[in-house]
Amino acid sequence: MSLSPHTTPSGFLLPSIHAAPPFFTQQPNPATQAIVTEQWSRLILSYARHRQLFTVRVEDAEVTGGEWDEILRNDRINRRLRSSHLAYILEQMAAKNQLVYDPPKQSRSALLYWRTPEEWAEVLHEWASTTGQLNTILTFYEIIEPPVPSPLSGIPMQILRKAIHILTKTNRAQIIAVADGEGVRFLPGNAGK
Amino acid sequence: MGVLKRFTKAVDGTIPVPALLYEDEDLLASQEGVGIYDGTEKSPKHQNGTIYTTTHRLFYIDHSHARSRSFALDLSHVSRTDYYAGLFTSSPKIMLYLHANSTSRSSNISGAELETWECEVCSYKNPPGLSPAASKVCGLCGVPRTSVKNSSIHPTPIPTRLKQPSMSTHLSTSLPSSTANLHTHTSPSSSPSGDVATGQDGEIPCPACTFLNHPSLLTCEICGTTLPRPNGVSRHLAARSAPSSRPITPSADDDKDEDDVDDTSEASRLIRLSFRKGGDKAFYAVLRRSLLGKAWETKHLGGSRRSVTQHTNSGRGGINSLLRTVENTTASNQSNMENALQDLESLAVKAREMVRMAEELNERLTAVTASSSNNTMTGSAVIEPEEATFIRSSLSQLGLQMTNAPVTLDMIRDERRWHEELARELSGVLQGNGSSWKRPGDDGEQTSGGMMRKRGIIALDEVWGGWNRARGVALIPPSTFLLVLPHLPSYTSPPIHMRTFSSSGLSVLHTPPYTKAAFAARMVGLLTLAGPRTTVEVAQEEQLPIGLAQEMVIEVEDAGEICRDEGGSGVGIFAGRDGSGEVRWWVNIFKGYVWDGQEG
Numbered sequence: 001m002s003l004s005p006h007t008t009p010s011g012f013l014l015p016s017i018h019a020a021p022p023f024f025t026q027q028p029n030p031a032t033q034a035i036v037t038e039q040w041s042r043l044i045l046s047y048a049r050h051r052q053l054f055t056v057r058v059e060d061a062e063v064t065g066g067e068w069d070e071i072l073r074n075d076r077i078n079r080r081l082r083s084s085h086l087a088y089i090l091e092q093m094a095a096k097n098q099l100v101y102d103p104p105k106q107s108r109s110a111l112l113y114w115r116t117p118e119e120w121a122e123v124l125h126e127w128a129s130t131t132g133q134l135n136t137i138l139t140f141y142e143i144i145e146p147p148v149p150s151p152l153s154g155i156p157m158q159i160l161r162k163a164i165h166i167l168t169k170t171n172r173a174q175i176i177a178v179a180d181g182e183g184v185r186f187l188p189g190n191a192g193k
Numbered sequence: 194m195g196v197l198k199r200f201t202k203a204v205d206g207t208i209p210v211p212a213l214l215y216e217d218e219d220l221l222a223s224q225e226g227v228g229i230y231d232g233t234e235k236s237p238k239h240q241n242g243t244i245y246t247t248t249h250r251l252f253y254i255d256h257s258h259a260r261s262r263s264f265a266l267d268l269s270h271v272s273r274t275d276y277y278a279g280l281f282t283s284s285p286k287i288m289l290y291l292h293a294n295s296t297s298r299s300s301n302i303s304g305a306e307l308e309t310w311e312c313e314v315c316s317y318k319n320p321p322g323l324s325p326a327a328s329k330v331c332g333l334c335g336v337p338r339t340s341v342k343n344s345s346i347h348p349t350p351i352p353t354r355l356k357q358p359s360m361s362t363h364l365s366t367s368l369p370s371s372t373a374n375l376h377t378h379t380s381p382s383s384s385p386s387g388d389v390a391t392g393q394d395g396e397i398p399c400p401a402c403t404f405l406n407h408p409s410l411l412t413c414e415i416c417g418t419t420l421p422r423p424n425g426v427s428r429h430l431a432a433r434s435a436p437s438s439r440p441i442t443p444s445a446d447d448d449k450d451e452d453d454v455d456d457t458s459e460a461s462r463l464i465r466l467s468f469r470k471g472g473d474k475a476f477y478a479v480l481r482r483s484l485l486g487k488a489w490e491t492k493h494l495g496g497s498r499r500s501v502t503q504h505t506n507s508g509r510g511g512i513n514s515l516l517r518t519v520e521n522t523t524a525s526n527q528s529n530m531e532n533a534l535q536d537l538e539s540l541a542v543k544a545r546e547m548v549r550m551a552e553e554l555n556e557r558l559t560a561v562t563a564s565s566s567n568n569t570m571t572g573s574a575v576i577e578p579e580e581a582t583f584i585r586s587s588l589s590q591l592g593l594q595m596t597n598a599p600v601t602l603d604m605i606r607d608e609r610r611w612h613e614e615l616a617r618e619l620s621g622v623l624q625g626n627g628s629s630w631k632r633p634g635d636d637g638e639q640t641s642g643g644m645m646r647k648r649g650i651i652a653l654d655e656v657w658g659g660w661n662r663a664r665g666v667a668l669i670p671p672s673t674f675l676l677v678l679p680h681l682p683s684y685t686s687p688p689i690h691m692r693t694f695s696s697s698g699l700s701v702l703h704t705p706p707y708t709k710a711a712f713a714a715r716m717v718g719l720l721t722l723a724g725p726r727t728t729v730e731v732a733q734e735e736q737l738p739i740g741l742a743q744e745m746v747i748e749v750e751d752a753g754e755i756c757r758d759e760g761g762s763g764v765g766i767f768a769g770r771d772g773s774g775e776v777r778w779w780v781n782i783f784k785g786y787v788w789d790g791q792e793g
Contacts, residue, residue: 005790012791013790013791014790014791015788015789015790015791016790017782017783017786018790020758021725021777022756022757022758022779022782022783025756025758027757028750028751028757029750029751029753031753032753032756032781032783032784035784035786039783039786042788043790046791079758
């Protein structure tokens, strides 16, 4: 077949499978559909990592102009992913813990774990150390939106909380109640100890 | 001279007389060879014709110029008759003396009986075709009709408003008229309240609410309006007139008075019928009876005229006649149905006899053929003697159930061998290797070369139909057919197998090229070569019916060899919802796909 990877305007390299129309159809054959789902989830996560997107919603498949358009549509072959198909994919990903529905108990929008919370914890701690903010009390707000863009910019509250929680288990962070919000103090230490 | 002109109405004699009659008029007698005398002279145009007498009229249909010289005469115009038995050259004659005052009335109501008129009381649309008498009264409610020309047609019977000046004059002259007057006679009251009709025994109808009050009352019992006073004359009239009805009198009475031309003498109003071919006596008797009967006057269902008082309740069609009509129609319906069903029952009895006879024949034939077929197994196993199969097939064609079916099974002891023989036969049908019997009515399609010469896969129903058609008689039921199929591969080459699709339950017979694997391989090859294809294109390529192709393709998809692309996922307004676009099939590109997108 004459399928080839394609680079999007934002610099993301789309796999060749994305240029195949059957990729956008939900396949009745379960084995085939399993492959399709797997490829889609990899694509979604990879794109989220590339663009630092945290949430994905089922509506993103319907409306244009969102952040996911480059992935969920392929205008060159005139195909798009259906919302029912996307919902199915999200469901499969949730079962594999690649995302979590947020707010919980619904299945329309989800938080993507293109980094697991453990990985987030590491990144968090590393950022705190390299920016010299160990042993200082930081509000969540300061972490989420630091003056200097960091790998943690825009991280959703849930993920941050989870990451901090993981760090507290290994004694590398402490949650402190601050006047307007919550605070955390990072302590030096190694996760691997 | 003008008698005929005045009293008769021209008719089209080419129409047969029964068609000219009113609905309540009956034809009584006829006599040919009759000539007409207008007054005392011969009427030149009416010298040779046939005369018909009915309950209401007398018809003369001219023999030579039926269309232009035929006429009808209302018997109501006839006041008396006379009979003259002929002497030597003079033929027997009947003389009809006519009333003086009948002319205008006939012209007035000539149109009345030829159209549908709607009764003002009950809105019943009276059909045309009734005699003049009948058409004056509503067929449903019995209320007489106000004449069409009457300008003062009001639904409410308030005679005070009506034609006061004419009342008294017309009433006085209506008194002497004896019989044929149908309309209600009104009292010659000169009171401002106008005429008042009376019911039986002198009851007074109220001018406002039409309630019939006791004659001695002064005000209406119901509504209290002052009642007009009847007098003795009207009472006398009441005994002779029809019973209570609306006090409005049709204007026909008016017209009648105005034209009251008192002719010179009775002798001038005379029509003579000359019987040149005899038959006069019988005809005269019938005519007299008809005149006595005066069927045109009243519309009793019984026919003959009785005293009015007896019929005051039934009237001219009222509730009773309605009830009687309903009863009669239901009774006739009932009897008709019973008759029809009786025929059906007798037919059923005959059919039972026939079934019994057919069964006996059948048993006898079975015994005969069973003994003979045991010797010759090959061909006659499935071919029965013509007569036997004819009887059996005719029975099944008639749809009669036989208790000792199946038939052919009795012939062959060994069921398995019979199935094998059938399988051999079927293989011949399918692959066309020259079967031994003749097929009735070759239609040329599948007879040469068998059914599966051209197609490698064929649906089971088609096979069954074709096979039975080839057999002609002694058809194979589906159950036997299914039992025969497993034996088929041993008699066919290439071997033909049956296969059932799981999704729809469709069963087919197919040759090896159409097994799952073979077809899948072919399809993948096609897609690789030609690119994505829709089901229709695949069907065309494989020369299969589209439904069958769809089944096969779905099977290949289930095997994982191909994947689908539904056009409905397209962007744009023409994209369908939920995958309603046309499905194109691709080779399964997902199998063994390696990610080549962005890493990380």
